[in-house]
Amino acid sequence: MSAPRRRRLGLPEFSALLALLFANVAFAIDAMLPALPEIAAAFSPDDVNRAQLVLTSFVLGMGLGTFFVGPISDAVGRKPVIAAGVALYVGAAIAATQGQSLEALLLARFVQGIGASAPRVVGLALVRDIYAGREMARVTSFVMMVFVMIPAVAPSVGQIIINLAGWHGVFWAFAVFSATGLAWLLIRQPETLEPERRRPLRVPVLMAGMREVLGDRDVRIYTAVLTLGFGQMFGLLSSAQQIFAETFGRGDSFPQWFMLMAVLSGGAAALNGKMVMRLGMRRMARTAYGVQAVLSAGMLGLFLSGLLATPFAFPVFFAWAVSLFFMAGVTFGNLNALCLRKMGHIAGLTNSVVSAVSTVLAVAIAAPIGLAFNGTPVPLAIGAVVCSGLAFALMGIARDND
Numbered sequence: 245m246s247a248p249r250r251r252r253l254g255l256p257e258f259s260a261l262l263a264l265l266f267a268n269v270a271f272a273i274d275a276m277l278p279a280l281p282e283i284a285a286a287f288s289p290d291d292v293n294r295a296q297l298v299l300t301s302f303v304l305g306m307g308l309g310t311f312f313v314g315p316i317s318d319a320v321g322r323k324p325v326i327a328a329g330v331a332l333y334v335g336a337a338i339a340a341t342q343g344q345s346l347e348a349l350l351l352a353r354f355v356q357g358i359g360a361s362a363p364r365v366v367g368l369a370l371v372r373d374i375y376a377g378r379e380m381a382r383v384t385s386f387v388m389m390v391f392v393m394i395p396a397v398a399p400s401v402g403q404i405i406i407n408l409a410g411w412h413g414v415f416w417a418f419a420v421f422s423a424t425g426l427a428w429l430l431i432r433q434p435e436t437l438e439p440e441r442r443r444p445l446r447v448p449v450l451m452a453g454m455r456e457v458l459g460d461r462d463v464r465i466y467t468a469v470l471t472l473g474f475g476q477m478f479g480l481l482s483s484a485q486q487i488f489a490e491t492f493g494r495g496d497s498f499p500q501w502f503m504l505m506a507v508l509s510g511g512a513a514a515l516n517g518k519m520v521m522r523l524g525m526r527r528m529a530r531t532a533y534g535v536q537a538v539l540s541a542g543m544l545g546l547f548l549s550g551l552l553a554t555p556f557a558f559p560v561f562f563a564w565a566v567s568l569f570f571m572a573g574v575t576f577g578n579l580n581a582l583c584l585r586k587m588g589h590i591a592g593l594t595n596s597v598v599s600a601v602s603t604v605l606a607v608a609i610a611a612p613i614g615l616a617f618n619g620t621p622v623p624l625a626i627g628a629v630v631c632s633g634l635a636f637a638l639m640g641i642a643r644d645n646d
Contacts, residue, residue, distance in 0.1 A: 253433060261433060262370065264425040265326065265363035268333065269306065270394035272360060272418055273299060275402035277485045278499055279411035286411075287346035294346060296482040296614035300607045301350040303478055305357025307603030310365055314596040317366045319445040321437050322373065323429065329362020330426040337418040356418070363425070365596060373436035396506035399499035453593040463598070465642045466582045469529070470602035472631040472638075473579070475609025477572050479627050480565060482614030487621055492558045501562065508566045512573025525578035530639035532574045533632045539567055540628035547622055561621050568628065582642075 253261065276298055284295035309329070317325040336356035343349040405413045457463055484502065489495025519528060543564045546552040552560060580598065587594040609631065616623035 257432070258374070261425070261428055262367050264428065265330075265367050267394045268330075268418075268422050268425065269360050269364050271398050271401075271421060272302060272333075272356065273481065274395045274398035274502070275405075275414055275417070276302075277399050277481070277502065278403040279406055279414050280485050281489065281495070282406065282411040283346075283349070287349065292486070293615045293617050296486075296617075297346075297350055297611065298353055299482050300478065300611045300614065301353040302357040302360070303603060303610070304607045305354040305359075306361045306364065307357075307600050307607065309358035309361030310596055310600040310603065313362045314365045314369065315445055315450055315593065317362075317369055317437070318443045321435050321439075321442065322366050322370050323433065323435050326362050326366050326370075326429060327426060329359045329366070330422050330429075331359070332356075332362075333359030333422050334419045334426070335359075337415045337422070340415045341412045365599070368595075370433075370436050396503045396510075399502045403499045450593070453590050454597055456590065457587060457594050457597045458601075460586060462642050463583050463587065463594070465638050466579050467598050467602055469533070469635045469638050470576065470579045470583075470598065471605040472609070472635040473533075473572060473575055474602055474606035476613075476624075476628045476631040477568065478606055478610030479613035479624055480568050482610055483617050483621075483624050484565070486617050487561070487624070490619055491621065492561070494558070505562070505566050505569060509569035509573060512570045515574065525582050526639060526642060529575045529578045529582075530636060532571050533635040533639060536567065536571045537629060537632035537636055539564060540625055540632055544622065544625035544629055547620060547625065564625075571632075 280295045280298065281292075283298060284292035288294040313325055313329060333356050336352045336359060340349055340352035340356070343352055401417075402414055405417050409416070458467075485495070485498055488498040488501060494501060523531070543560065546560060547557075580595070583598045584594055609627065613623055613627040
């Protein structure tokens with residue numbers, strides 16, 4: 245069945261607009277990485293690890309916002325919710341430039357994360373409203389390609405901005421970047437959800453849907469595995485700048501190394517696309533976590549034993565960090581699809597619940613990993629061993645077959 249006909253942008257312009265809106269999330273996380281040393285020096289010189297909370301507070305806000313923005317957009321329309329979210333994002337970015345303490349900065353980042361959840365979640369609803377079948381696949385493929393490319397270049401862009409205007413300049417860039425997307429949306433994109441297709445926002449209906457989603461044993465398992473996967477990934481993002489700079493003396497070249505790391509892991513989605521038809525989603529995810537648990541244990545053993553000669557320490561760490569990014573590309577899409585397998589009748593709510601729960605709980609994993617940084621990759625490796633090992637075990641007790 246094709247999507248209903250309605251006035252819409254051309255496919256290239258719509259895809260570009262959606263990619264710009266989605267890029268706010270990746271840009272707001274990865275462009276901040278080079279700014280962490282300056283923020284630590286300004287607000288927490290006695291405990292530089294606390295600067296990592298600038299990342300996790302944003303992720304926490306984004307996870308909480310994900311609970312609400314989807315159902316609200318079903319009730320009032322897509323454009324008002326995206327516009328309100330972007331306005332909140334821009335306002336919080338400007339407020340961050342005026343912060344006089346780390347606590348004020350963390351609050352602004354938390355609010356900014358809430359705002360970022362709107363284009364992240366409701367943007368996909370725009371696609372579902374307008375396109376179907378192969379056209380929908382073309383749009384989402386292009387958007388995801390851009391979304392993957394942003395982390396590769398964001399730290400370098402952030403470093404350029406910092407060199408020109410200091411860490412405050414990064415937040416002004418967030419505001420300008422997001423406001424540009426909002427103006428484009430308001431001027432060019434018609435509302436995609438007509439009043440007759442909107443659904444009233446009824447709390448009892450939402451609660452019943454949440455109980456159905458979280459009441460399914462396999463959905464709970466896959467959500468827990470997503471949480472563990474996000475936790476170790478956010479832990480890597482939180483610790484990466486300090487590890488490159490303090491452990492390996494590569495702080496100045498960190499943006500370039502981060503770009504290379506993202507590029508090298510970019511083939512994960514292509515590999516998954518080829519292998520998943522042969523092995524299935526559950527087996528692919530379980531295999532990836534099993535391999536990662538072994539790799540992380542090996543990395544941890546090498547650094548704890550002192551057997552790794554200094555010239556080889558950085559290449560070994562870098563290869564392992566690439567494997568963490570690669571694992572995310574192999575597992576996250578499969579796990580989301582597995583969560584939706586039995587929840588097609590409430591797919592939107594399921595996506596909101598699973599995304600929100602896994603993102604919020606992942607912060608509880610990533611924050612301690614980042615704060616435990618001791619000048620070595622050991623805390624991060626321990627976190628990866630535990631998370632990947634538990635994820636492997638949980639995947640083994642899921643009961644459904646794909």
